[in-house]
Amino acid sequence: MPVPGPGYSITVRVEAPPSASAAGDLTGAIGRVGGVITAFDVVESHADRIVVDISCNAVSANHAKDITDALEALPGVAVRKVSDRTFLIHLGGKIEVNSKVALRNRDDLSRAYTPGVARVCEAIAANPEDARRLTIKRNTVAVVTDGSAVLGLGNLGPAAALPVMEGKAALFKKFAGVDAWPVCLDTQDTEEIIRAVELIAPVYGGINLEDIAAPRCFEIEARLREKLDIPVFHDDQHGTAIVVVGALRNALRVVDKQIEDCKIVVCGVGAAGSAIIRLLLHKNPGDVIAVDVNGIVHQGRDDLDDNLRSIADTTNREGMTGRLHDALVGADVFIGVSAPNLFGAEQVATMADRAVVFALANPDPEVDPMEAQKHAAVVATGRSDYPNQINNVLAFPGVFRGLLDAQARGISDAMLLAAADAVADVVDGDRLNPSFIVPSVFDPAVATAVADAVRKAAHA
Ligand SMILES: NC(=O)c1ccc[n+]([C@@H]2O[C@H](COP(=O)([O-])OP(=O)(O)OC[C@H]3O[C@@H](n4cnc5c(N)ncnc54)[C@H](O)[C@@H]3O)[C@@H](O)[C@H]2O)c1
Numbered sequence: 001m002p003v004p005g006p007g008y009s010i011t012v013r014v015e016a017p018p019s020a021s022a023a024g025d026l027t028g029a030i031g032r033v034g035g036v037i038t039a040f041d042v043v044e045s046h047a048d049r050i051v052v053d054i055s056c057n058a059v060s061a062n063h064a065k066d067i068t069d070a071l072e073a074l075p076g077v078a079v080r081k082v083s084d085r086t087f088l089i090h091l092g093g094k095i096e097v098n099s100k101v102a103l104r105n106r107d108d109l110s111r112a113y114t115p116g117v118a119r120v121c122e123a124i125a126a127n128p129e130d131a132r133r134l135t136i137k138r139n140t141v142a143v144v145t146d147g148s149a150v151l152g153l154g155n156l157g158p159a160a161a162l163p164v165m166e167g168k169a170a171l172f173k174k175f176a177g178v179d180a181w182p183v184c185l186d187t188q189d190t191e192e193i194i195r196a197v198e199l200i201a202p203v204y205g206g207i208n209l210e211d212i213a214a215p216r217c218f219e220i221e222a223r224l225r226e227k228l229d230i231p232v233f234h235d236d237q238h239g240t241a242i243v244v245v246g247a248l249r250n251a252l253r254v255v256d257k258q259i260e261d262c263k264i265v266v267c268g269v270g271a272a273g274s275a276i277i278r279l280l281l282h283k284n285p286g287d288v289i290a291v292d293v294n295g296i297v298h299q300g301r302d303d304l305d306d307n308l309r310s311i312a313d314t315t316n317r318e319g320m321t322g323r324l325h326d327a328l329v330g331a332d333v334f335i336g337v338s339a340p341n342l343f344g345a346e347q348v349a350t351m352a353d354r355a356v357v358f359a360l361a362n363p364d365p366e367v368d369p370m371e372a373q374k375h376a377a378v379v380a381t382g383r384s385d386y387p388n389q390i391n392n393v394l395a396f397p398g399v400f401r402g403l404l405d406a407q408a409r410g411i412s413d414a415m416l417l418a419a420a421d422a423v424a425d426v427v428d429g430d431r432l433n434p435s436f437i438v439p440s441v442f443d444p445a446v447a448t449a450v451a452d453a454v455r456k457a458a459h460a
Pocket of ligand 1: 382390
């Protein structure tokens with residue numbers, strides 16, 4: 001059941017009679033239709049009327065409309081203007097470039113730009129490695145997308161992907177001091193994407209691929225890793241895998257199970273699911289059963305592409321066949337990165353005792369977390385309105401901080417595993433419980449711990 005949140009937040013400017021009951025009438029009308037008021041400001045006051053800005057959270061765009069209709073229906077009240085606060089913070093974009101050097105006079109100019117800069121250019125031409133010391137390459141990451149899998153919204157194209165990429169860049173800066181810049185490519189051709197990234201690579205210390213649809217994302221990442229001398233990381237794959245593997249380590253500590261004894265069902269074998277399975281396999285789980293839209297992945301299926309074939313070859317030791325509901329029977333762990341509302345409490349009841357359920361499909365999970373809690377011992381989702389939010393922001397800022405500090409030329413599974421352990425270890429034994437298996441995304445210790453772990457693994 002969705003609850004009003006800041007994602008649908010509006011500010012309504014209303015004109016109302018200056019009566020003693022005006023504030024109560026306005027807030028009461030909003031409350032009756034389920035809006036949650038976050039601010040109430042009188043912006044004008046006259047003998048015959050007041051003008052008020054009321055900010056409130058809604059569930060959806062339709063709900064926001066219900067709220068303004070409820071205000072308009074009050075006697076003597078007129079709605080002057082409705083502002084969508086989410087759109088307001090996007091006006092003109094969310095990031096900008098700032099100069100790190102002062103440009104006050106000719107002296108400054110001569111060193112930051114010509115003629116002085118020429119000697120720095122020559123130094124880099126003579127020794128290209130100096131680019132990591134003398135340019136933004138030291139601290140800059142390209143956030144590259146083709147707009148083919150934007151959030152859960154699908155193929156929206158490069159321009160519509162830009163608000164997400166800007167947000168990503170803002171998070172990089174906020175959580176790890178990394179300068180990231182959106183690169184939204186106007187192509188969805190694998191060869192063109194690879195070539196474009198290759199061509200822009202000299203500027204960057206790392207490439208963060210983002211919202212590129214599976215299975216194309218696998219080839220693009222693999223080939224760029226071969227070609228480039230900087231790390232290439234697809235956040236939808238590895239950022240998710242790091243946080244899931246870290247969270248699972250803590251969840252299994254809560255339920256007192258060893259991963260070697262666990263049957264783990266991973267539902268969704270796209271970008272996120274494939275990477276989760278590959279990282280999990282390093283931890284020697286009892287078995288992993290992968291399930292996609294066509295059922296359990298096994299070697300006998302005749303619809304396997306290269307990615308599914310490699311998953312089939314490394315999972316499902318007993319050659320299980322069937323659907324998701326069959327896979328769940330007796331499973332210790334469910335990890336869902338697939339689609340909404342696939343099962344209910346009755347299927348969770350068929351899992352092993354002290355089951356762990358990570359239902360991560362966004363915005364609506366594979367199973368309602370309230371239903372899952374009836375039988376599972378630990379439940380996590382991707383949502384911010386439930387405990388145990390599995391969110392990539394726990395991983396990617398620290399991962400790139402560590403990679404850039406190490407001047408890493410590539411990224412290995414050992415680094416990803418070190419990052420996963422670091423995320424898990426931020427939750428110390430005293431704080432660990434079924435509702436707290438991952439740290440808060442705002443815990444400043446997370447990015448530092450992940451960066452340290454990645455840097456050490458890079459130097460190992
Ligand atoms: N919370 C998080 O941190 C997090 C991170 C990554 C992805 N996700 C969510 O996971 C989901 C998948 O993301 P992705 O990027 O891997 O997508 P994707 O399109 O690459 O893969 C989707 C996979 O789900 C499978 N699937 C679809 N419908 C299914 C069904 N009815 N039953 C079983 N399997 C089904 C598909 O076959 C495919 O294997 C999305 O909802 C995404 O928002 C959440």
